[in-house]
Amino acid sequence: MPRKNTIVLLIILALFAFAISALVYPLWGREAMRLGLDLQGGIHMVYLADFSDIEPGKETEAIDGAVAVIERRINILGVTEPVIQKQGADRILVELPGISETERAKRLIGQTALLEFRELVISEGDEEEWIPATATVNGQEKELNSSYFKENTYVTTGDFGEVLLLFEWNSEGSQLSGEITGRLIGEPLGIFLSGEPLLGDDGEPIAPIVRSRITDRGQIEGLSLNEATELSELLNAGRIPLPLTPIYDQTVSPILGADFIEMSIKAGIIGIILVMLFMIAYYRLSGVLACLALLFYGTLVLALFKLIPVTLTLAGLGGFILSIGMAVDANVLIFERMKEEIRTGRTLGAGIEAGFNRAWTAIRDSNVTTIIVCIILIWVGNTVVGGATVMGFAVTLLIGVLASMFTAIVVTRTLLRLFVGTRLSRKTSLFSVSVGKSDV
Amino acid sequence: MFDIIGKRFQFFLISGIVILIGIISLLTVGLKPGIEFSSGSLLTVDFEQDVEQSQLKQELADLGYPNVIIQHTGAGDFLIRTPELSSDAKAQLEEGLEARFGSLTEPEFSSVSPMIATETVRTAFIAVAVAAVGILLYVTWAFRRMPRPFHYGTCAIIALIHDAAVALGVFSILGGILNWQVNLMFITGILAVIGYSVNNTVVIFDRIRENLRMDMSVNFEVVVNNSLVETLGRSINTSLTTLIVVLALLFFVGVSIQNLVAVLIIGIIAGTFSSVCIAPSLLVVWDRGEWGRFVRWLPIAAVKARK
Numbered sequence: 001m002p003r004k005n006t007i008v009l010l011i012i013l014a015l016f017a018f019a020i021s022a023l024v025y026p027l028w029g030r031e032a033m034r035l036g037l038d039l040q041g042g043i044h045m046v047y048l049a050d051f052s053d054i055e056p057g058k059e060t061e062a063i064d065g066a067v068a069v070i071e072r073r074i075n076i077l078g079v080t081e082p083v084i085q086k087q088g089a090d091r092i093l094v095e096l097p098g099i100s101e102t103e104r105a106k107r108l109i110g111q112t113a114l115l116e117f118r119e120l121v122i123s124e125g126d127e128e129e130w131i132p133a134t135a136t137v138n139g140q141e142k143e144l145n146s147s148y149f150k151e152n153t154y155v156t157t158g159d160f161g162e163v164l165l166l167f168e169w170n171s172e173g174s175q176l177s178g179e180i181t182g183r184l185i186g187e188p189l190g191i192f193l194s195g196e197p198l199l200g201d202d203g204e205p206i207a208p209i210v211r212s213r214i215t216d217r218g219q220i221e222g223l224s225l226n227e228a229t230e231l232s233e234l235l236n237a238g239r240i241p242l243p244l245t246p247i248y249d250q251t252v253s254p255i256l257g258a259d260f261i262e263m264s265i266k267a268g269i270i271g272i273i274l275v276m277l278f279m280i281a282y283y284r285l286s287g288v289l290a291c292l293a294l295l296f297y298g299t300l301v302l303a304l305f306k307l308i309p310v311t312l313t314l315a316g317l318g319g320f321i322l323s324i325g326m327a328v329d330a331n332v333l334i335f336e337r338m339k340e341e342i343r344t345g346r347t348l349g350a351g352i353e354a355g356f357n358r359a360w361t362a363i364r365d366s367n368v369t370t371i372i373v374c375i376i377l378i379w380v381g382n383t384v385v386g387g388a389t390v391m392g393f394a395v396t397l398l399i400g401v402l403a404s405m406f407t408a409i410v411v412t413r414t415l416l417r418l419f420v421g422t423r424l425s426r427k428t429s430l431f432s433v434s435v436g437k438s439d440v
Numbered sequence: 441m442f443d444i445i446g447k448r449f450q451f452f453l454i455s456g457i458v459i460l461i462g463i464i465s466l467l468t469v470g471l472k473p474g475i476e477f478s479s480g481s482l483l484t485v486d487f488e489q490d491v492e493q494s495q496l497k498q499e500l501a502d503l504g505y506p507n508v509i510i511q512h513t514g515a516g517d518f519l520i521r522t523p524e525l526s527s528d529a530k531a532q533l534e535e536g537l538e539a540r541f542g543s544l545t546e547p548e549f550s551s552v553s554p555m556i557a558t559e560t561v562r563t564a565f566i567a568v569a570v571a572a573v574g575i576l577l578y579v580t581w582a583f584r585r586m587p588r589p590f591h592y593g594t595c596a597i598i599a600l601i602h603d604a605a606v607a608l609g610v611f612s613i614l615g616g617i618l619n620w621q622v623n624l625m626f627i628t629g630i631l632a633v634i635g636y637s638v639n640n641t642v643v644i645f646d647r648i649r650e651n652l653r654m655d656m657s658v659n660f661e662v663v664v665n666n667s668l669v670e671t672l673g674r675s676i677n678t679s680l681t682t683l684i685v686v687l688a689l690l691f692f693v694g695v696s697i698q699n700l701v702a703v704l705i706i707g708i709i710a711g712t713f714s715s716v717c718i719a720p721s722l723l724v725v726w727d728r729g730e731w732g733r734f735v736r737w738l739p740i741a742a743v744k745a746r747k
Contacts, residue, residue, distance in 0.1 A: 038696070046556070048553075048555070106527060110527070245553075246527075246551070246553075247552075247553035247555055247556055248551070248552055248553065248556050249481075249549065249550060249551040249552075250549075250550040250551075251548065251549040251550065252547065252548050253545070253546070253547040253548070255547060256484075256547035256548060260693070260696065263692045263693045264692070264693055266692045267685075267688045267689050267691070267692035267693050268688075270688045270692065271684060271685035271688035271689070272685075274684045274685075274688065275681045275684055275685060278677075278680065278681060278684065279681070282677065314693065314696055314697055315625060315628065315697055315700060317693075318689055318693065318697050318700060318701070321685050321686075321688065321689055322632070322682065322685060322686060322689070322704065324685050325681045325682035325683070325684060325685035325686065326636075326678075326681075326682055328678070328681045329639075329678040329681070329682075332674050332677045332678050332681070333643065333674055333678075336671070336673050336674040336677075339673075340670065358650070361646055361650075362642070362643045362646040362647070365582050365642045365643075365646055366638075366639040366640070366642045366643050366646075367639070368578060368582070369575055369578060369579075369634075369635045369638040369639050369642065370632075370635040370636065370639055372571065372574045372575060372578060372635065373571055373575075373631050373632060373634060373635030374635070376567050376570055376571050376574065376631065377567070377628060377631055377632075379567070380563055380564070380567045380624075380627075380628075383559075383563050384476075384559065384560050384563050384564075384624065385552075385556045385559065385560070386476065386550075386552070386556070386560075386624075387624065389624060389625060389628070390624050390625075390627075390628050393625075393628050393632075393700070394628070397632070
């Protein structure tokens, strides 16, 4: 037995060393813990697509197009690990972890980015009104807008330092533009972005007077450099082919996330220390061994989080901290059992073996219920929009419960066996069995 | 030697009273569903200067949001629950608040549409139902070699419903006082409590199984009580270590997972009580055919309690 125990001990120590190095150094390409949205800040949005203007049968094509356009727009922002996914038939999930310019990001994703050109007419009530400028091309009346732009717009400064957004018409746009500008020489041409007048740097709507017939290319003057650049990038990224409405929005600032991590670490450390003090006070030397097992447990679980990798959320850290409290449960079960066995007159060695063997069914049976609940919660986290918190809690608790069974059964037992046959083992009071003083 | 089983009717009375108060609170105050279940927007707002909750409520009403729920979470920090806000409406709301109370930061914002909320409610119901059925089946299976496995399963489930009922009731009272709302974390907490509660009960039942196997002739009531007392140290110590870490979470992590933590604390206490005092007692009541006596005894106890 002792020889086998030494081998197990060596394996445990090797595993411990591996877990520590996995936490400290990058391994298998995992540089750091993967943090959830609530811990590193960012955006989690779900958009619902409106197919009412889409030809039947073309829905999938349209929504796939929208996903592609959103991807290109997100690239403008330079987010490191964005998630842009179609969910079901009519939803798009957008996750931008770690982003701080949340409002800008939402503006970039949300808008259709359609520039329309409108002409001014006098309506019946003698009021001026902008209506879409149209012309007939190939027998069809069409509105002039940025869907006829080539995707090569760019921003430059003119001779007097003014900011210019330059664009080129494609062939159909060229015909349309030629017709319309030819008709509107001397008249203003209003520019509208997503249905609203495009405002210049001076806050006034941009509506240049048409000076000559425009067929190939044009320019928009009056925007600030930043606005012009953003608009140009949006136009080049393409137009989202159908309206998207946000149906779920979760936005967290990165600063808040940093606070949460600090608070969770504090809670975790204080929780562990208190549990350890309790265990040592109550179970003495066995308690010290349980604390060693707990340290091993914590390191192993954190290493698993990093290697699997588990996306850590605040609730997930909560689940981990909760699992620390529950991890000692298996130890408590075993120690209580050992106490009883030793009290009936067994030696320490016999007490340990009997304690572990008899406690095993209770450990197994009682943990199964928590495992059932965790699996159900993982399903909930997967099904529900915004279920990341539930998922985080369930996954960390599940890993915690499984690892705690392993550490209690293997690690604590191996450590306890080290004392069998030594002089210490005769002092059973060290293992919290006080002769004469009975709890029962 | 503790005689827990002998005092079983006192324990039933204690639980009955707590659950009754909870039910009254549930019927009168009720549970306020959070945005995840009833749609809407939730803003976390930190004002640089100190702002009174009443002033904030007034200002929000002036801005066109008379029915907001406000929770004060720290000096100048508030959680504001409004109907679903569009991005324009949100910008206007923020401008209005800044104009009145000075600069603010908004560390967190979430918004849920009715469509998502409906789906979430459905999923939550399915989850709770599946969890209950799964645990009933499991407990029945785990005690299949016992004389009456169904008794054990049913008693464990009653203890579980007891814990969920206590947690719901106490949460309803807390929610009424502190403006807490039921969100997904609450449901997660309830399910964790359910798992935890059965965990404790199973350990005690497991000991009963073992002791019965050793000697079937002994009086059932005595065996149950002995098993309880033998496992009492474990029941209390495990609950204590778990409570320690959950309390650490409560004090250091605070608002964002307060629902989860609050439900866990209530549930751990209720779960320990029900595992030790209720579930094994029910086994004995059932074994001795005391249901009739129990039912007859209830009105008397109620009268006593009223006096």
